[in-house]
Amino acid sequence: MSRGNVSRRLLGGLLALAALMPSAAFAASVDNLRLWAAPDHARLVFDLSSSAEANVFSLDDPRRLVIDLADTRLAADVERLDLEGSAISDVRTGVRDGDDLRVVLELNREVEPRHFRLAPNEQYGHRLVVDLEYPGESAVEDPIDPIEAMIRDQEIAADRAQAQARVQGRDVVDSAPVQEPAQPHPKRDIIIAVDPGHGGEDPGAIGPSGTREKDVVLEMGRRLARKINATEGFKAVMIRDDDYYVGLRQRTRIAREQKADFFVSIHADAFRSPRPHGSSVFALSQSGATSETAQWLAASENRSDLIGGVDGNLSLDDKDEVLRGVLLDLTMTATLNDSLTIGGQVLDRLGRINDLHKPRVEQAGFVVLKSPDIPSLLVETGFISNPDEERRLQQPGYQDRMMDAVFGGIRAHFRRNPPPASLLAWQRDQGRGTGGNEYRIQPGDTLSEIAARHGVPVAQLRQANELNGDVIRVGQVLQIPRS
Ligand SMILES: [Zn+2]
Incomplete structure (x- = not known):
């Protein structure tokens, strides 16, 4: 140049x-x-x-x-x-x-x-x-409304509509029939936000022979993203894909903007002495989650606290403070439970290739873990301050195996619990991999189409499930009779 x-x-x-x-x-x-x-x-x-x-x-x-x-x-x-x-x-x-x-x-x-x-x-x-x-090129829109952003897929929207219907004394089962025209299942990818820690001005921890955390975690993050993108039904979003710094709050905002289903931050630990070693996995601490709820609430005070469903809006404006707090707490507790479950899966696999610094998922108030609705983990791959681990953390083969462990844990969880609109959910409902003869109704399904798909006459399907007409509802599980 x-x-x-x-x-x-x-x-x-x-x-x-x-x-x-x-x-x-x-x-x-x-x-x-x-x-x-x-x-x-x-x-x-x-x-x-x-x-x-x-x-x-x-x-x-x-x-x-x-x-x-x-x-x-x-x-x-x-x-x-x-x-x-x-x-x-x-x-x-x-x-x-x-x-x-x-x-x-x-x-x-x-x-x-x-x-x-x-x-x-x-x-x-x-x-x-x-x-x-650069004006207009902000990685995220600001300000964000955490409550609005929380409603991301049809299942949650449907839950809200049901809750509202219950409040209004309507019978949601009959009031929400699924009719023509059929909408195809979205079969969307599950989005994993990959966040290599530090970057730019912030080198992170530095090893005894000068290895910088920001460099090895970027390499590992890129490996992880490649593995995710090579897997059907998954897609990676890199929170940082080069040597620059991204603010901690901005990391979670990018994840939200990219509609991430899961967030994983990659780090390498350091300590004053060279002795500590091993991998660890962190989820948000309960106290961190609790105070964060209060913070989200405060931040959303003056915004339009409208939870927009697909066809039924539930406004929190007229609910009292306590109920709003409870709703947010429930969301954060569910998110934290998912984080801990996935963390256990990841830790289990890391333990097969490296010593574990702690035998279970630890909990701390890291800012990057504070999304109320996106399960999040922070993985300390090893201690860069330990000469042996510093050396191994730079080896491509070792980085690869570490990231296999991380993705293996994430994949195992989502295969078992796929988000409703995802390809994995669709595959599960087709009976692939489960061997079951049940089908859970998805948005846009019709009885005749389900019958045709499973090669069963509609009348037989109706009879097996004691259905009178063609009215079915999302989430209902049908028994598929053998034809
Ligand atoms: Zn770090």
Whole structure:
């Protein structure tokens, strides 16, 4: 990639000369520049020798962003910055007013700039962070309504309609017959959100020989996604698919936006001493879940708390606080139960290829596990601080076996409990893999079609199930007689 030009090289040469001059005159220097390109933003980080005032403003024709740093000199090589995949097409630098540094970013698209300073931490010193957000390309819509988002498939909608009908004293069985025209079963894929931890600015844990958690978990996440996508009835969504940081709340939002059925975050543990080792699996703690319920409730106070069903809306507006809390609690408890069940399956399989750090699924208040309606797990694949595990975590074969274990646990659960509109549910109801002669009625089914599909005369099907007419309901289990 050719980003440099003659005048820029000249300027670079002058700056290199300037760098050789005594630096006592400058309050700060830019020692390094780092760029992270995410789908919805780019983050440019200036590593500074000390804190520096920055003035950031946009200019048009051509579109560019100017970053002025008072009393600062450049001691980094701008040429080495890899701009690929970012909104920045070129970087120019110059000196203003004798001792101020001007950095000009040439932009190939509209951006919304934001900047802030960061104080030193264990990893880095003083930093100036410039974020270029891409309008209209946010990975998620914001704000989200957690309650509305909770209603994701027809079964839940049907449950709500039934609840409402009960409240209104209607008999839901007769009031919700399934008639023509028949709708095909959606046979949708079960969506697994794969979340490699950390990324970009945040390297995660670092092993004794320098292995970074963010790198090995990205590799493992990609392996896991490939396995999921290669399996009929499943589809993977990567929460992070490169070396950039995604906020913790945003990770769960992306999962929701992508209508994930399950969320799994991949990590590698670290400890002060090299001794601890082994894999562990975390679900949300009950206390975390409980306080989170309160938080979701608070956040949804001023939004339209409408649960939109397919053909019957249940408004929570006129229910009291306690009932709303109970409904959310029930959802979160069910979600947590699923998380623990799947976690057990995953842990069981991990235990066949690695020592387990703890013998059962642990529970903690990790933010990424706090979706009220998406079962979620955090897998600590091993201790990167343990030299042996650090070595193994980098091996492709080992990564592969670990991810086989993770997906194996998830797959086993969903084969047993497929979401109603999924391909796996449809296959189960066709009697595949179960060997049963029962059929559970799906949205859009008609009696004649079910009879035809199973090669049974309608009259015989009706008789076997003591049906009078053609009215059937979703969820009803029919006995399929042998013809
Ligand atoms: Zn981690």
